[in-house]
Amino acid sequence: MKRTTDFQSHSVSRENRPDGSILLRSNHQLSPSVERTGDWLHQWAEDAPGRVFLAERSGAGWREETYETTLAKVRAVGAALLARGMNQKTPILVMSGNSVDHGILALAAQYVGVPLVPVAEQYSLVHGAHGRLRDVIHLIKPKLAYVIDQDQFQEALNLEGLCDVEIVASRLSTRAGAGKVTKFTDLLKEDGAAGVDAAFAEVTADTVGKILMTSGSTSSPKGVLTTHRMMCVNQAQLADALPFLRKRPPIIVDWLPWNHVFGGSHNFNMMLANGGSFYIDDGKPVKGLFERTLENLHLTTGTLAFNVPLGFGMLLDALKTDEGFRRRFFQDLDLIFYAGASLPQDVWSGLEQMALSEKGEVPLMTSSWGLTETAPSAMMQQEPAPRSGIVGVPVNGVTLKLLPDEDMRCEVRIKGPSVMPGYFEDPDKTKAAFDEEGYFITGDAMVFLDAEDPNKGMRFDGRISEDFKLQSGTWVRAAQLKLDMLSALAPLAADLVVTGADRTEIGVMIFPNMSALSRAGFQTSDESGAFQCDRLQREIHRRLTERARTVSGSSARVSRAIVLSEPPSTAEGEMTAKGNLNIRKVLTRRAPLLERLYSDDDPATVRI
Numbered sequence: 001m002k003r004t005t006d007f008q009s010h011s012v013s014r015e016n017r018p019d020g021s022i023l024l025r026s027n028h029q030l031s032p033s034v035e036r037t038g039d040w041l042h043q044w045a046e047d048a049p050g051r052v053f054l055a056e057r058s059g060a061g062w063r064e065e066t067y068e069t070t071l072a073k074v075r076a077v078g079a080a081l082l083a084r085g086m087n088q089k090t091p092i093l094v095m096s097g098n099s100v101d102h103g104i105l106a107l108a109a110q111y112v113g114v115p116l117v118p119v120a121e122q123y124s125l126v127h128g129a130h131g132r133l134r135d136v137i138h139l140i141k142p143k144l145a146y147v148i149d150q151d152q153f154q155e156a157l158n159l160e161g162l163c164d165v166e167i168v169a170s171r172l173s174t175r176a177g178a179g180k181v182t183k184f185t186d187l188l189k190e191d192g193a194a195g196v197d198a199a200f201a202e203v204t205a206d207t208v209g210k211i212l213m214t215s216g217s218t219s220s221p222k223g224v225l226t227t228h229r230m231m232c233v234n235q236a237q238l239a240d241a242l243p244f245l246r247k248r249p250p251i252i253v254d255w256l257p258w259n260h261v262f263g264g265s266h267n268f269n270m271m272l273a274n275g276g277s278f279y280i281d282d283g284k285p286v287k288g289l290f291e292r293t294l295e296n297l298h299l300t301t302g303t304l305a306f307n308v309p310l311g312f313g314m315l316l317d318a319l320k321t322d323e324g325f326r327r328r329f330f331q332d333l334d335l336i337f338y339a340g341a342s343l344p345q346d347v348w349s350g351l352e353q354m355a356l357s358e359k360g361e362v363p364l365m366t367s368s369w370g371l372t373e374t375a376p377s378a379m380m381q382q383e384p385a386p387r388s389g390i391v392g393v394p395v396n397g398v399t400l401k402l403l404p405d406e407d408m409r410c411e412v413r414i415k416g417p418s419v420m421p422g423y424f425e426d427p428d429k430t431k432a433a434f435d436e437e438g439y440f441i442t443g444d445a446m447v448f449l450d451a452e453d454p455n456k457g458m459r460f461d462g463r464i465s466e467d468f469k470l471q472s473g474t475w476v477r478a479a480q481l482k483l484d485m486l487s488a489l490a491p492l493a494a495d496l497v498v499t500g501a502d503r504t505e506i507g508v509m510i511f512p513n514m515s516a517l518s519r520a521g522f523q524t525s526d527e528s529g530a531f532q533c534d535r536l537q538r539e540i541h542r543r544l545t546e547r548a549r550t551v552s553g554s555s556a557r558v559s560r561a562i563v564l565s566e567p568p569s570t571a572e573g574e575m576t577a578k579g580n581l582n583i584r585k586v587l588t589r590r591a592p593l594l595e596r597l598y599s600d601d602d603p604a605t606v607r608i
Contacts (some may be wrong), residue, residue, distance in 0.1 A: 007364055007382045008241050010455040012393045022402040022410065024454060029396035035235035036228045037203040037272065038111045045071040049248065053271065055434070056100045056280040057296065060147060065100055070107070076110035084166070086114045086143060091211060093142035094118040095153055098258050100169045101184050103268070105146055110209040110228070112199040117142065117211045117223070118259040123155035128571025132221070137161035139424065146170060150153035150181050205229035211424050212261055212372050220568060223424030224372045232417045234375040237395040241382040244334050250276035251302040255284050255293060261372040262339050267306055279484035285311030287515055294318055301328050304335040306420040309343045316350045318450045329407055330358040336365045342483050344490055367391055369460055373433070373440055375418040381457055389483070390449065392457040401439045402446065409461055410446050411440035436489045465569050466583060468501035474555045478502055485558060488547045489540070491516040495568070499594060507560035507597045509590065511568060536563065537606050544608045545555055561606040562597045
């Protein structure tokens with residue numbers, strides 16, 4: 001099959017150590033990187049001043065900022081921050097989502113050495129989620145906070161911890177008594193070139209550019225100190241793995257949130273590092289907002305496509321029905337990159353065949369692995385992969401320490417220049433995060449595709465903390481089982497939780513894909529928290545029974561299921577800021593439904 005993009009071939013060395021651990025590293029040399037994100041901005045403002053860097057929707061088209069105008073505005077905002085006495089000890093809290101002004105403020109803060117702390121906008125907009133926002137405010141004690149719209153965020157702005165904090169907004173309220181707020185454009189009026197130059201000169205690779213809050217899917221959120229070195233080195237690692245980034249300025253139309261390391265560091269900095277153009281997609285892969293994504297993609301298509309698996313599934317359906325859109329989408333596409341979970345194989349195959357049909361070539365279809373603490377990418381599938389779910393090999397410059405069990409399932413630890421120095425004002429958690437050799441303890445597990453050939457890459461095999469034992473003592477690898485079940489139940493299940501800790505059988509609590517159920521004519525009839533739809537239960541029973549014939553052993557056999565009528569709650573902490581389920585919170589909050597799942601007499605429980 002012809003491929004349209006070039007790539008760095010896998011070449012790794014494996015060292016088996018006497019203590020049973022394995023060291024895995026790339027044989028390729030890591031390319032040099034700049035020291036500061038501002039160095040990229042200066043480079044492209046000089047080399048391509050008129051090229052679009054940031055754009056967002058404005059009316060029927062785009063509001064566009066070039067590299068030249070972005071640099072000028074970054075320096076002006078930087079001067080305004082310095083005039084307020086801001087420095088490494090006065091973080092800026094960003095409470096709203098992606099926007100051009102957000103991007104300019106982020107770069108300005110990094111330019112003059114002020115840490116930026118972007119948080120999920122749900123923490124401000126969902127009343128019940130304000131507890132998370134209070135926690136962040138209490139931790140970082142910001143001196144300035146930014147929102148895009150004063151009225152939209154007014155409830156959160158009234159929180160006690162923000163009373164003495166300067167608020168900056170792109171759109172001010174016209175309502176009486178709304179409170180004093182600085183308009184973002186006022187920051188652009190500052191003129192302090194000498195002070196800005198001096199502050200920029202003081203910024204080094206070790207300067208903290210951002211404090212990113214972890215998602216809290218397995219523990220309380222922590223503030224990851226993200227240095228310029230981490231961000232800059234990681235982009236060198238990515239460009240080494242994907243050399244086409246250096247050959248043609250990339251373009252993306254992207255919605256992934258900037259409070260999360262993938263959207264805000266991986267994708268944002270990939271455009272900045274390589275002179276690319278970032279068109280902010282104000283849609284999302286959810287009902288009512290995906291139509292906006294399609295509208296944006298009809299205006300501009302990119303050379304790279306990043307999304308979560310659900311988003312690619314929705315996009316595939318849209319591409320099937322619009323020949324012109326399909327042709328434009330694939331015309332210049334170099335990369336299809338999924339993140340957050342494994343891409344269902346039917347979606348993978350559909351995109352691959354569609355690309356082949358449209359242009360006779362297939363872009364590189366791939367994924368990677370990493371965490372907020374690793375900037376993020378630590379492993380990447382750099383070569384064309386035979387199927388979904390492979391995260392590849394270590395990127396240049398990092399070393400993985402693998403601790404295999406008897407089944408060669410490996411706990412992963414990592415060391416390298418793209419790894420964080422620690423957590424914000426938490427020396428105890430920082431110390432606990434690294435082992436005695438200085439490797440960051442990720443808590444994730446991997447398995448080799450081929451134990452004899454590490455160049456074939458590795459597959460993500462879940463969080464160590466999510467695994468559990470049945471009463472029989474049999475270990476259940478929950479993450480991989482979850483992927484298997486999502487595939488078996490597609491498209492009926494949007495997400496699910498695997499259950500069975502200290503029980504005799506494995507079960508699943510299913511969050512349904514409401515649009516798919518609606519299209520299929522399934523109806524709900526139980527107001528106590530679970531579906532009781534005979535047709536749906538029969539279909540789930542059929543699929544579980546069919547799957548049970550193909551698996552052996554109690555560690556993989558799912559014999560119970562219940563479908564939940566209430567979606568996961570962000571306000572109650574069941575859904576993290578980056579869209580992952582907090583499994584512990586779901587099981588705790590829905591304990592009565594968990595008991596119903598293991599009741600042999602409950603009509604909502606499907607049993608095989």
